[in-house]
Amino acid sequence: MSETAGTVIKLLAALTSPKACVKYITVAVFLYLSWVGIEPLLAAAKIGLEQKSLIILLFGVGLGSLVGHIISSIAYHYWDKFCQSKEAAKNQEAEKQLARAEQVAFESANRKLVEQIQSMFEHLTLEQKKLLRGLTRSDKTINTGDSENEALIKNNFIHKVLQVQYRNYVVRIHPAISDFVKNQWEAELDFRIDEFLATSSSKELLHLMGTNEVSDKVNPSLFDSLSNISGILRVGLDDEVEGYWLWFDDHILDRMESKFAMSLVDERFYSAEQLQERT
Numbered sequence: 442m443s444e445t446a447g448t449v450i451k452l453l454a455a456l457t458s459p460k461a462c463v464k465y466i467t468v469a470v471f472l473y474l475s476w477v478g479i480e481p482l483l484a485a486a487k488i489g490l491e492q493k494s495l496i497i498l499l500f501g502v503g504l505g506s507l508v509g510h511i512i513s514s515i516a517y518h519y520w521d522k523f524c525q526s527k528e529a530a531k532n533q534e535a536e537k538q539l540a541r542a543e544q545v546a547f548e549s550a551n552r553k554l555v556e557q558i559q560s561m562f563e564h565l566t567l568e569q570k571k572l573l574r575g576l577t578r579s580d581k582t583i584n585t586g587d588s589e590n591e592a593l594i595k596n597n598f599i600h601k602v603l604q605v606q607y608r609n610y611v612v613r614i615h616p617a618i619s620d621f622v623k624n625q626w627e628a629e630l631d632f633r634i635d636e637f638l639a640t641s642s643s644k645e646l647l648h649l650m651g652t653n654e655v656s657d658k659v660n661p662s663l664f665d666s667l668s669n670i671s672g673i674l675r676v677g678l679d680d681e682v683e684g685y686w687l688w689f690d691d692h693i694l695d696r697m698e699s700k701f702a703m704s705l706v707d708e709r710f711y712s713a714e715q716l717q718e719r720t
Contacts, residue, residue, distance in 0.1 A: 467512065468505030475501035551617035554597060558618045562625065569593060574692075576614035577623045585610050630696045637673040646674055649687060649711075652704045661685075661716045684712040 475497045488496075562570070569589050575581055576599060583590050585601065586608040593599045598618060603611040614622065637643050645663055664676045664685065672690045679686055688708035689697075697703055 467509035468502050470505060472498070472501035472505060475504075554615060554617050555621055557596065558598060558621055562622075571691075573598065573614060573618075573622045574626045576612065577619050577626070580611050580613045582609055582611050584608055585612075626692075627696070630692065631700070633672050634693065634697060634700070646687075647703070647705070650674070650689070650705045650709060652706060658714075659711060659716055679710065682710075682712065684710055685716065686710050 479497050479500060565573075566589055569592070572581070572583065572590070572593065580602060582605050585591060585594060590599075590612075594601070594612070597615060599612045599614050601610040602613050605611060642663055646667075649659065649663075664687070667674055667676050673693055675688055675690060677686050677688075678684075686708060687710075689705070694705055694707050698705060
């Protein structure tokens with residue numbers, strides 16, 4: 442095997458990375474440039490041929506190695522940035538896909554919860570409905586040990602926010618069912634109000650609950666009609682003074698004022714003198 446062939450084999454064995462390849466190429470280029478550019482400058486110098494060859498060799502190898510290192514470092518820097526950018530884009534896409542999958546699962550769970558409350562709302566007790574409706578306005582503190590409240594929690598209609606005492610927790614309605622409960626509640630209030638307004642005594646009863654004081658005496662028989670009107674106005678005796686209290690059922694006043702732009706009072710007392718029949 443010739444000396445040149447042996448040298449080539451050794452060089453090939455040393456080429457273990459792209460960085461080494463770049464360095465060998467730049468060394469070769471600068472060795473050539475050194476022979477072409479530096480050798481004429483050293484021709485006039487009184488230096489032996491062997492020394493000239495050594496100087497040219499060292500200059501070419503040193504400068505070639507330095508430039509090769511710089512080129513490799515720059516190339517690797519941008520390659521690393523490219524790889525990092527590609528990996529970041531891949532991770533970002535994976536995160537987006539995960540977020541989309543979670544969003545789909547979240548929306549699916551919410552739809553199932555809404556379908557569940559829609560199908561079983563009529564079967565809930567009056568107190569359960571009242572609690573859910575109240576929670577559409579604000580959080581409330583309840584006894585979670587109560588069986589009715591516990592059922593709402595187990596069905597995921599409400600969830601605990603803060604413990605107040607042993608079994609007393611501040612609870613919040615699930616956002617997914619809040620609109621349904623609110624819309625169903627408003628529809629029920631509207632139905633009760635429309636039913637009330639359709640009665641012959643509604644105009645006189647609303648007059649009694651107006652913001653202006655009633656100066657005329659009221660026929661007590663007018664209150665008899667309240668027993669036939671569900672959940673609008675209620676009447677009751679006073680514990681100390683002879684007479685009657687008249688008041689709106691829960692949330693009826695707010696709904697009537699917002700729906701019809703009426704000015705009404707929440708409750709009013711009528712003494713025995715005001716309730717005497719007209720002569």
